[in-house]
Amino acid sequence: MALRMAQPWPHPKTRVFWFRRAVPKDLRDLVGKREELFSLETKDPAEARVRYAKRSAEVEARWANLRGGARTLTEREAHALATSAHEQWLYLHHDDPSFQVGWHTDLYPTLWTAVPLPETEAQPGVTGTVPITNLFYRSMRHRCFAEADRILARNGLVVDEWSRTKLARAVGVALQRASLTLGRAAQGEIGLDDSPAHDSTREADGHVGAAAPSIPTPSRALTQRGGPKPLSLTGLFDAWWQEAKGAGRKPSTHESYDKTVRYLIAFLKHDDATQVTAEDIVAFKDYRLATPSKRTGKVPSAKTVKDSDLAALKTLFGWAVINRKLPANPASGLTIKIGKRQRVRAKGFVEVEVHAILSAALHYVAGEHENPRTAAAKRWLPWLCAFSGARVGEMGQLRRQDLRREGDLWIINITPEAGTVKTDEARDVVLHQQLVELGFPSFVAASAEGPLFLTPGKGGDVLGPLAGLLNRMREFVRPIVPDPNVQPNHGWRHLFTTICEEAEINPRVYNAIMGHAGRTVAESYGDVTLKAKAIAICKLPSFDLDKLRAITGRG
Template sequence: MSRPQLRKDAHVYRFRKRVPADLVAVVGRREVVFSLRTSDPKEAKRLHSEELAKLESQWADLRRRPSNGTTDAKPAVMEYSAAPRSLSERQAAERAQWMYVHWLGLYRENPSQQRFWPTDLYHHLWRASPGSVENRDDGRTTVRAALDLRSVEKVEELQRWCRLQAETVLDLHDVDADEISTLRVAKAVASQVQRASLALAALARGEPEAPPMAPQAAASPMSQPAVKPVLLSELIEAWWRQAERTGKSPSTRESYTNTMRQLHAFLDHEDARRVTADDVRRFRDFRLASKKRNGEPLSAATVKNSDLAALKSVFGWAVVDGRLPVNPAVDVNVARVAKIKLREREFTTEEARAILQASMHLQAGRELPQTLAAKRWIPWVLAFTGARVGEIAQMRRQDLHLKQIEGHPEGVWVLRITPEAGAVKTKQAREVPLHPQLIELGFPAFVQSVREERLFLVPGTEGAITGPLQAVKNRLGEFAREHVSDRGVSPNHGWRHRFRTVATEAGISANVIDALCGWATKNVGDRYGSVSLKTKADAILRIPQFRI
């Protein structure tokens, strides 16, 4: 069965189908080959199916037409490509001319930032011998290595990169080139990058720029694939199609997508190929000077761990995937600032009591019933589970069960925190017994009274919860801030810190606390064995109640 194909070391899929023997004379070729212009396997499969259906339809139409000696249908099929399989050195050089203008344009404003291509290694590319032969005085022969191990690895990286550029441009132009021709284009690409890099090095030294290339070279139609915009919006979606399969969470997708939108708005263009390291630095400084919705400035940690992490990850993936030549964010960082600590990171007993007491005296207003329920119950659940706020805010009705456990004759209400409900940092489900005070307050009865699946949020289109979940977390943070104004404690995460402190004071062992809160094990030994549900239930009983 015909399926999308990848040539060796290529990243762009292509369509390849043998022409039926009875149609070869009419079509004028034995095989149809053309690029699908995508590196995403799912998209390639979809496009392949569409193109195969079109082709089969055309062939069926050819068979239905009377045989009168004409080949009037031939042009409709020939649109797929009649590119040569073998390229001369001149043809290979023509297909690489665009790279000089493109590479020079990437770094012309700041030529010293071109550090990907070391010009001193160019003459070592595709060399058969890695060293030189020396005749010693004693008559023996010694082979002296020309490069150290790091340089050898860099040479191999440059060769792979040049081949990838060659494969990409050949696929974009539907050129089904043979191995020798592909290597010729790769070498021609290397030559153009070397020329451009030498010109950039001269600019970095303050020397005047060399005269521009001949107009016909700069305007060559072969340069079109290089200057075709790589849109930030398309880049993030392509990144997500692969990242999703590696276990990245939808919240990461939303965060990275927001960063790309902000970068687009800041630069006033969406072409990822035009983004330079200077652009990323300016964007970083802009974000550091920005403020959150509540008027507070963005922290350096947020810019580093959210904005820069997104750019480095997506642009880095794009380089590996052959969509970008370099990662403009790779060397951009945020200076680490020592955070002044004036208090412990958990809520004090008085602060916790203030929030919990306020949650019991809420009045219905204009907000959604789910938001009101979140403010009423989630602070209490966090206080007695040590869970992350998002793990509880995304809770479903079916995540709470009454289980029979030895030593607990009346049964134990158990909350199951699971990736099936949404994002869980460790990507592992865990069970947390409810504290008796939660049962006395009526939390299980509340859960059973809810008709919808989600307790604290209203899913978006097609059941999406990422946006609504963040909204609930924001409302909870604002609610806690109304009663605990000290910025030294997080309005949501302060519960998690407090739980560990209280559990430790109650004599609960560290491994049981980790199992209850979903903390990853600290060493290999901790990964052996497990903490039983009975042990967890016994431990929860040791947590003191709140006096409200």
């Protein structure tokens, strides 16, 4: 039976009072233990009861945050949480303020923007060189993120990467403010207040008791202040998504819109939706059209900025206006005129590209440390997409239970239950005979339960690992087909359409196989049967394996 400790517990040997509380069953996996246990560092019963009450409130707040799941921090919340870093820094250097050498106040203004100075690597007989400022910047940034992670852990907060960065920057502000105060104290200009209590500011071996009890959780940080709450861009996005998710918007839309909001906040250098003007949006549009991506090094196309960034902002601000959160939509009416793009080749793979990809997949050998599921994806996904026209993501999320046999047919069930499907509708795809001969059903039968080509993340998340798998498939195909005018993961759908046209398959049938919506209202009546799909798949020619083996020099 779990113990319920409502009062401080005196250690039988030392008589020092301890905090003990059983962790609720639903939180034990998240907390990582069955009991919260740490010293209250006093033998005084009265003082122990006071400290127990404070620690108990902190534990309850942390558990509440864990139950709330992942969330986004506003800047106000980040600064409220970072106050503990300010108090702790003052406490650590309270007695000898001039000995504070871990934070360089003169470097802080460029902490997040400075470009590292050139470094040289060590060579045999020659020592390398690293400018001291590079080391200082790295140390300061590491301190900010490490402290941010400790604050999140103490409060039981699970946040996205952008919120973690916000908190790290807020920690930087707190440390800079504290260091400037210490600098003045070291010169004798001011005296440091002795109020920071030992038990409320220092790190106590990672115990919950290390958190400063005066620091409220983010929800309390806002509700305890009077006056109307400002509308942050992140808060606006979260509120919109709660409604949009219920209306069936895709996770991919969330990812795209979230990225746009983060770009906008970084550009504006603030998170206040009420301060965004039409001129700001125009400037942001021009900035996006001229700024290379840090990941790819390429400037986004006008179509990307129009269809992703501007579309997202129009939707979010339009929703805010409809819901009486803002008086006007600053993105309204703004667009980019896009000329018709020149087409220099077909959108689908050509024969030589198809043969090269399928040959590489057929003979793929997993890397020494490669995840077996990723290796299986490189072996099978190109073939599955070639014979179905399915989106790579739809095939990439297949589970063992999504393949079944009915009579002589092997059937794949593409379903949103496995992850995500663009149309939100499940569909059956008949397996081509060459896939059966190559051993795909045997591969599935030998696989473990669950996804065939990816490893679910924490809490069974599939969408995150699926995004990573799609990137790895692009990286697998791109060296084989370096032409930038064809998309590595989307070329199969264009190819499948071409093959079906050449085989004189009814467009309604092959569109149903691919998961395309009907082109007309009339096409939405009646169903394309499994029999019709099977007849269509049988018309598709097999690939010449001898020719594919010859590409890699195998016989």
